[in-house]
Amino acid sequence: MSTVIKGGTVVTADLTYKADVRIEGGVIVEIGPNLAGDEVLDAAGCYVMPGGIDPHVHLEMPFMGTYSADDFESGTRAGLAGGTTMVVDFCLPDPGQSLLDALKRWDNKSTRANADYSFHMAVTWWDKQVFEEMETVVREKGINTFKHFMAYKGALMVNDDEMFASFSRCAELGALPLVHAENGDIVASMQEKLMAAGNNGPEAHAYSRPPEVEGEATNRAITIADMAGCPVYIVHTSCEQAHEAIRRARQKGMRVYGEPLIQHLLLDDSEYSNPDWDHAAARVMSPPFRNKLHQDSLWAGLQAGSLSCVATDHCSFTVQQKRYGVGDFRKIPNGTGGLEDRMPLLWSYGVNTGRLTMNEFVAVTSTNIAKILNIYPKKGAIVVGADADIVVWDPKRTKTISAKTQQSPVEYNVFEGKEVTGLPRYTLTRGYVAIEETTVKTREGHGQFVSREPFQAVNKALSTWKELVAPRKVERTGIPASGV
Numbered sequence: 225m226s227t228v229i230k231g232g233t234v235v236t237a238d239l240t241y242k243a244d245v246r247i248e249g250g251v252i253v254e255i256g257p258n259l260a261g262d263e264v265l266d267a268a269g270c271y272v273m274p275g276g277i278d279p280h281v282h283l284e285m286p287f288m289g290t291y292s293a294d295d296f297e298s299g300t301r302a303g304l305a306g307g308t309t310m311v312v313d314f315c316l317p318d319p320g321q322s323l324l325d326a327l328k329r330w331d332n333k334s335t336r337a338n339a340d341y342s343f344h345m346a347v348t349w350w351d352k353q354v355f356e357e358m359e360t361v362v363r364e365k366g367i368n369t370f371k372h373f374m375a376y377k378g379a380l381m382v383n384d385d386e387m388f389a390s391f392s393r394c395a396e397l398g399a400l401p402l403v404h405a406e407n408g409d410i411v412a413s414m415q416e417k418l419m420a421a422g423n424n425g426p427e428a429h430a431y432s433r434p435p436e437v438e439g440e441a442t443n444r445a446i447t448i449a450d451m452a453g454c455p456v457y458i459v460h461t462s463c464e465q466a467h468e469a470i471r472r473a474r475q476k477g478m479r480v481y482g483e484p485l486i487q488h489l490l491l492d493d494s495e496y497s498n499p500d501w502d503h504a505a506a507r508v509m510s511p512p513f514r515n516k517l518h519q520d521s522l523w524a525g526l527q528a529g530s531l532s533c534v535a536t537d538h539c540s541f542t543v544q545q546k547r548y549g550v551g552d553f554r555k556i557p558n559g560t561g562g563l564e565d566r567m568p569l570l571w572s573y574g575v576n577t578g579r580l581t582m583n584e585f586v587a588v589t590s591t592n593i594a595k596i597l598n599i600y601p602k603k604g605a606i607v608v609g610a611d612a613d614i615v616v617w618d619p620k621r622t623k624t625i626s627a628k629t630q631q632s633p634v635e636y637n638v639f640e641g642k643e644v645t646g647l648p649r650y651t652l653t654r655g656y657v658a659i660e661e662t663t664v665k666t667r668e669g670h671g672q673f674v675s676r677e678p679f680q681a682v683n684k685a686l687s688t689w690k691e692l693v694a695p696r697k698v699e700r701t702g703i704p705a706s707g708v
């Protein structure tokens with residue numbers, strides 16, 4: 225049985241050309257003119273692109289005394305509806321918990337996934353056991369990324385010495401550290417001050433986490449990576465201060481990757497002034513939304529290539545969960561959704577406005593992260609041999625985003641009312657047509673874990689260079705007698 229996507233224009237990160245695409249056994253087997261197959265999908269007027277990869281989501285995540293509301297079933301269904309065919313979730317060990325025990329929990333949760341997925345492993349504490357288990361995680365469990373939180377003091381936060389130790393271990397193992405970069409000590413102090421002054425509403429969440437706090441932490445994370453000799457990926461880069469640190473590091477030749485979220489590109493801090501408590505609390509996430517100048521900086525980074533990927537950090541909570549924080553903004557569960565809307569919004573506000581080319585769109589929604597995660601071209605590409613994770617993108621289809629029609633069970637959508645033009649006509653996950661316009665035909669359990677090999681190239685290059693330029697004792701002859 226073969227499926228042919230017929231009459232479309234293939235758009236990759238580098239190329240745009242007319243061709244049909246033939247799929248067998250979940251894999252692309254032929255690309256060319258006038259192909260025939262048992263099942264034909266009409267792609268006339270559409271762009272045939274690699275399915276989106278969301279680098280950063282939190283499905284059924286234990287966090288701030290509750291669990292994020294989307295699980296692997298609804299989260300991956302939402303992704304597919306919006307053209308995203310793979311998500312990368314976070315395995316989050318409790319403090320003191322074995323990384324491998326935590327991974328068993330995540331393996332159980334993900335059995336219901338409709339689309340392929342992978343995990344980043346979080347480093348939430350540090351000792352010899354974590355050091356040793358990191359090797360098993362990389363060599364045997366197919367995970368080559370470790371996330372570190374510089375925020376959430378007293379919960380997930382790790383200190384500089386722990387980060388340096390973990391980054392150094394990443395350098396040895398060929399792994400990539402990820403960082404949530406906000407200065408957790410300063411945030412905690414500012415939160416206390418705000419509360420003491422009676423500032424307990426959701427807007428105080430944003431006041432407690434200004435851009436400087438993110439910029440400082442981003443600089444620090446980059447410095448630690450430089451000293452440890454590894455690349456680093458900064459998640460949810462929200463402001464010019466953090467972007468500037470990333471830009472500067474890249475100009476110095478460092479492998480530093482920055483990831484804005486679709487939320488930070490499109491929503492600004494005026495959301496927190498909304499008189500409706502529920503509205504403002506629904507938008508509480510870390511880092512918070514910023515003003516328009518920061519948004520311009522993020523768009524410029526995508527255009528110039530100083531920022532690499534657009535993610536969602538999808539971490540949705542119901543209205544009732546958000547209300548845990550009535551009277552104390554510190555207890556509002558942090559996070560917003562976006563999985564279903566990332567690609568249509570980025571197309572509408574990026575490609576349709578001329579801010580991004582179609583090829584740049586593919587790069588920042590799929591190909592760049594596939595390369596960063598070391599799964600390219602199995603994912604993130606339209607080439608023979610790649611997984612047939614494909615979105616047939618109809619640039620004319622439109623809709624108004626609404627919680628009423630979304631896949632997520634949450635009662636609201638932070639993008640409610642936004643019009644999008646450009647939506648999937650079909651979304652295929654390893655050749656299976658899971659979405660046909662508004663018809664959702666996802667198959668629970670179809671999704672498979674995507675194993676990722678350690679990075680040989682970047683880490684090897686960095687360690688070779690580091691060894692070459694390491695400080696060396698100067699050997700001297702005829703050293704004079706001590707003057708003491």
Ligand SMILES: NC(=O)NCCC(=O)O
Nearest residue numbers: 509510511537539558559
């Ligand atoms: N970003 C956010 O507010 N929630 C998800 C957890 C995290 O990554 O910080």
Ligand SMILES: [Zn+2]
Nearest residue numbers: 404459460510
């Ligand atoms: Zn984070």
